[in-house]
Amino acid sequence: MSDSINDTPRSGRLHIGIYGRRNAGKSSLINAITGHETAIVSETAGTTTDPVYKSMEIHGLGPCVLIDTAGFDDVGPMGELRVEKTRLALEKTDMALLVVTDGDDLSVEKKWAASLKARKTPFIVVLNKMDEHSEAELESLSSRIADELGKKPVVVSAKEGTNMPVLRETMLRLVPADWGTMKLTGDLCGEGDVVMLVMPQDIQAPQGRLILPQVQVTRELLDKKCIIASCTADKIAQTLSALSQPPHLIITDSQVFAEVWKLKPAESLLTSFSILMAGYKGDINEFLKGAEAIDRLTPHSKVLIAEACTHVPLAEDIGREKIPRRLRARFGETLEIKVVSGTDFPTDLTPYDLIIHCGACMFNRTYMMSRVQKAREQGVPLCNYGVALAKLTGILDKVVHA
Known part of the structure; x- marks a missing residue:
């Protein structure tokens, strides 16, 4: 769904991912948080298949995207595909809610909590369906969950709407301190310029x-x-x-x-x-460093060009036509170039000598930074369209960045 002219673009919204087992009440929790029938709720396990992205305004949090995901305990060939889609949603998540309903077996939850910690993604453990337990049971469950996952859960009932203000307040405290403060133009200009x-x-x-x-x-x-x-x-x-x-x-x-x-x-x-988008959505220093790899390309090198958009390419497309033309003019027609778009980004980047990414205006910063991290971990240089073109034009050392 595209944002209307009056909306904050989806890529500029806080992305809140809801994760948990099938029938943990993830969709019901989204409805309780927003106060709307935002997500489809069913007693049938596995109702939510692919992640569903819903742009919302939540009081205190402002413009958000809520990500309703499939249960991470899904099974079977299709279930494995749905779990993989849920795992990919982690790459776009600025804040996560990890929903649990009991403490009998938290082995899967522990793995997902570890993934969130590894990504440095702030998350809240939510103990749902409190209406199904006595006060003593809830106290025991909370203690057990805290021991297993390292976080004391926020206890709620999505069905009854109980403790939603407490959950929203906890979410508000977890919003990254620098959220919404970054500027595209930084200190490059000011009033009257x-x-x-x-x-x-x-x-x-x-x-x-x-x-x-x-x-x-x-x-x-x-x-x-x-x-x-x-x-x-x-x-x-x-x-x-x-x-x-x-x-x-x-x-x-x-x-x-x-x-x-x-x-x-x-x-x-x-x-x-x-x-400017490179610094706003990614790591400008990483991109400047990655541009140095252009000088090391040979006629036998392999370059990956990644677009965030999934538009139908037209004549003179910058990623599919103009940049490849500039590269081949310098390094020869045998230079191998592969173009991917949208979320179609290779898991294994090592075959490539350089990745040139678009400005990522359609991605949130968390998702773009997950790609930067992948490239860094695999030792593959990464830069973006603007940085690459400035380098190829011979003026990269003369342009400024925020």
């Missing part, structure tokens, strides 16, 4: 709209009370001449780095939407 945006409106641009990074940057600059001048690539010189002074900062589409660099006033800083 003139910022020029170069935004080609080619076949790749959605009809009648701007792409998400352009929208987000524009909104942030307005919030900062910057003065914005926007133009397409063919109007750069005309826009510069119309300004009474050189812009403090120029933010361009990475595809026209070379054209902008030729016309840029010496005193103006230069960056790209993609480079």
